Amino acid sequence: MSKRAYNFEEAAVATGYSIDTIRRAVRNNELTARYANSKPVILIDELDEWLENLPTEAPSK
Incomplete structure (x- = not known):
């Protein structure tokens, strides 16, 4: 069975973005974190x- 969700660190590695970028996307409601107990995960499809x-x-500067 393949993995279906990443924690924030794994999501950062998988996308090449920083953990801060992943956290910011969650905070800005661009990504939805789901919680397994108290640990946030992001579904791979999302x-x-x-x-x-x-x-x-x-973006223009």
Whole structure:
């Protein structure tokens, strides 16, 4: 059986983003953390959807 969810550190490694970026996405309701006891996890399907919905162009400075 394959893995279905990542903790924040695993999600950061899987996406190449920092743990802070993952936490910020959860805080901004861009990603939903689910809780197994007190440990947050992010479903892999949701992480994939978040990545697919990131902007295709860099923001203007």
